[in-house]
Amino acid sequence: MKNKLNNLIKKSGITQYQLAIFLNIDKNHLSKIKKGEIDISLDLIQKLSNLFCVPMDYFTNKENDNYTPLNLKNIKTEDLKTIADINKIFLDLKCMVEILNKDKLK
Numbered sequence: 856m857k858n859k860l861n862n863l864i865k866k867s868g869i870t871q872y873q874l875a876i877f878l879n880i881d882k883n884h885l886s887k888i889k890k891g892e893i894d895i896s897l898d899l900i901q902k903l904s905n906l907f908c909v910p911m912d913y914f915t916n917k918e919n920d921n922y923t924p925l926n927l928k929n930i931k932t933e934d935l936k937t938i939a940d941i942n943k944i945f946l947d948l949k950c951m952v953e954i955l956n957k958d959k960l961k
Contacts, residue, residue, distance in 0.1 A: 856914050857891035863907045864889070868928025869935075877935040878902055906935060908942035 864874065875885045878899055887893045895914075904911045907924045930938065 856895065857889055859914055860903065861889055863903075863909075863922070863924050867907065867924040868926055869930075873927075873930075873932045873935065874906075876932050877906060877939070902939065905939035905943040905946070908945060910946065 864871070871882055871885055871889075875882045878885065880899070884893075888895050888899070900911055900914055903909075904913065907922075909922055909924075913922065925938070925942075927935070927938070
């Protein structure tokens with residue numbers, strides 16, 4: 856979990872400050888999550904999933920380590936929620952398409 860989160864943060868260019876604000880936690884709490892010192896709540900996993908546009912099981916699945924997130928380096932902190940909302944719509948649509956395709960195979 857911590858390696859995948861750290862990789863997403865590094866590759867996306869988001870700052871720890873921006874991510875802490877987006878997650879509505881303080882930087883100390885985020886730092887402990889990044890180090891694997893404390894468990895992360897399901898709510899925070901959902902927020903991270905939406906922001907980085909990865910399925911929630913990305914953080915627990917040992918596969919898919921090579922994901923490249925959207926470049927958030929020059930994004931304003933106040934725009935992160937909008938980006939996460941758009942990504943959630945995409946993830947939901949992707950899931951619906953997968954379900955429909957499975958039904959067609961039956």
